[in-house]
Amino acid sequence: MKKRRLQRSFALIAAVGMFVAACGGDDDTAEEPAEEPAEEPAEEPAEEPADEPAEEPADEPAQAEGDVDTEVEEVDDTIEKTYGGSIAVGLEAEATGLRPWEDTCSSPCYNMMVTLYDKLVEQDVNGEYAPYLAESFTPNEDFTVWTVTLRPGVTFHNGVELTAQTIADMFPIQQEGATASGQIASANLAGVEATGDLEVTYTLSQSNSAFPAYLARAPLGMPFDPAAAAADLDGYTNNPIGTGPFMIESRDLDNETVVVRNPNYWYTDADGNQLPFLDSIAFRPIPDEGTRLDALLSGTVDAIQSLRQGTIRDARAARDGGDDIVLLEFQGNNVGGGMFNVLVAPFDDVRVRRGLIEMASQEQTIEALGGTGISLPGTQWFSPDSPWYSQAVADAWPTFDFEKGVATLSEYINDPARSDGKAAGEPIDVELSCPPDPTLIAAMQVAEQTWTASGLVNVTLTNFDQQTHIGIALGGDNGFVGTHQAHCWRWSGEDDPSIAINPFLAPPTAEVAEAAGLPGVVSPLNFPNWWSPESFEAAQAAIRTDDFEERKALYEQIMLTIAEEIPIWYSGHTATMIATKPNVQGINGWRVPSGELGIGFPAAEGRWAEVFLAG
């Protein structure tokens, strides 16, 4: 317990420091970034500062071990499902807004949003997309037209019926929305038309076999009442009207948002029970990780979420120490790490990128991040629990071998034609930048000490708040190529791989696009500015087919190229957790309407319709 207190003290000292810095007009603190972008700055997965890294890097390659200990599984059928009761849920942050088309929605926000809105499409336990509010979705032959049939008899909280025209009327609002407009562009969505009472036709400007993935997230996938929205676009955030299992009762920003049972909800569970079970849920933002866990242990709240390995570790310790809590852990595809800006010397040379990665111990980095025993080492954009995971890629990813790394980097250092303009034999300069989280700083120090120990690298560490960190990599002022060098970042998610990979692989600049014969196809989200025509073509091919094995082979090819070229690097996969009191049941084991188990609780996003209080 003392150790945890100490860790929290470090975190809070850092928070104070960040605030002071912000007031001083320098840096400011950062919050968990949005879920919507496929690639994100590295999150701070834990709060524990690293142990002192070894002076001399170990010679033996090492692999960190660990995993979550929870399976997505059916609710124990000996537990009687009961109606009624209220719960309080501690979230890591407040939702900036509750408008699907406008507000950036991250994990805490999604916990609220899925109570108020239904998704047209949900992911099942295998990660596949299944109809939810939609009854079916069907593509044409080349995946440029998708026909979605809506479930009949569904009404919004205000009694308005959900029809195909509703979805069509949402489209102009989505086109103007801050988040939905980006998704429309990314999905190449050209038009939405009501082609029947309950039949909606989505027309795309390019093939996209993964289009249903866009209907599983808030901006395009959560139906809202377009008439009510048009009447008060701003006010909708406090008076959201969806078709979800709960309705908004009160919204006290930064304190508590209360949702109450929707008596007209359309969905029944596999046993025929009308959902939802609970009378109400109060969502409370509790940003401090320790306080949130304490709120659960003290009974202030009934459930909490966390995306920090350090909190998972502390919750495990509390449970093992006798506290009566249940942990629902999820090993996500989302993987920490970073990227090299390959337009900047010396990172334009693969020998530099490879040498630096070979010299850095992934195990020590994960330890510094507090993920030992929890966070699996990353080798690709898919965790070993994912159906997209490739052992061939895992084998191809460079393992920690300090001497080999020194040799690889030395090739570049001693090359008279080296790209950074320095004389042969001179060390390279590396600026490594991460958001100012204590664990990320500890991980940076691991890299710094290892690289410096080689005598081949002059390392400069910088820290900027999350928004600045994103801005530096985005480079809105310099043609979206950024000014970063080695930059902490996070990769991937639970969505279809194309959502993250396609913008990552598109041409980074207009010049590259022109040269590649792809005029106008430029992606600001290609943060490393890495251009691989073969990988880009593979990514495009992967959305022209819905054959899983074929798609998996294409993504494997892309990941192998990344392992060869190393524009990015990985630390560990991000484990997440929802922890509850034992009487809170049903977060694990919810189902999609087809009867298949749902995806569970990825990224600490719960589905609350089937939650009930046992005993």
Place this chain on the structure above:
Amino acid sequence: MAKVIASRLARLVLTLLAVTFLTFSLTALLPGDPAVAVLGGDVQNEELLQQVRQDLGLDRPFLVRYADWLGDAARGDLGESYINRGQSVMGTIKDRVPVTAQLAIMAIIIAVILAVPIGVVGAYKQGRWPDSVSSAGVQVALSVPNFITGIFLIWLFAVQLQWLPASNWNRIGDGLVDNLKTAIMPATALAMTQMAIFSRLVRSDMIATLQENYILAARAKGLNDRFILLRHALRPSSLSLMTIIGINFGALLGGTVVIETLFAVPGLGFRLINAINQRDILVIQGITVFIATVYVVINTVVDLLYAVIDPRIRKG
């Protein structure tokens, strides 16, 4: 006297102008683009980014934006949140001030309730063990950051004893007792440092007062010590305490940032931290300027009260 008031008010206006300009400049100098924050980093193309910048007015020159903002601010309009669109900054401040003010007032009350007896005992028993013990305690309270105190309070009263909720806030409208249950721990955490400052002040003032001839006279008259301490010594020793309470109240408004975040209390500090995280510049500016204004106004009022009480200051 009118001249003094005019002079102080002119200084107040100049200070506030400087504060607004500095705040505006510093937030404008912050690296990063608020438009990116609005888009959540999901910038699919430059046109979208430019559109958001234009919508937020960020495409205009700095001085134009400042002049517009200042003109609006003078009319009580601090703008609208970039992130929570439709939410006015002034409305946000109005919503949050009662929470933060309650915390600050409770912290001051708790601090005074603890500090006066500690200071009085320390002065009365100067150099003896009660003084040494209380001085050591005060030193600890002064040294321990308030968030550490907060963490300890949560551990003790929420996790171990389960007497109080660990986090969040019950509005007074939902019941005073429930409200106090959520307010007492953050207020106590805030109070500890203030208590240490106040008790040191009371102690040193009391020591000086107890040397006065009228105290010796009271003792010679056979009055009991408690009566002398509370009636004759404490009252004159409280003047500087009152002054420091006034000044520290303004500082406490700004000092609640960490405690409000720790306890998830929806006050000004918590909102400020969220605004900083979200790069919600107008909210950052609005809250910072508000806190600075409260601080400056309180200091000006204290200055004026000094001038009222002490003619030498008026003349000076």
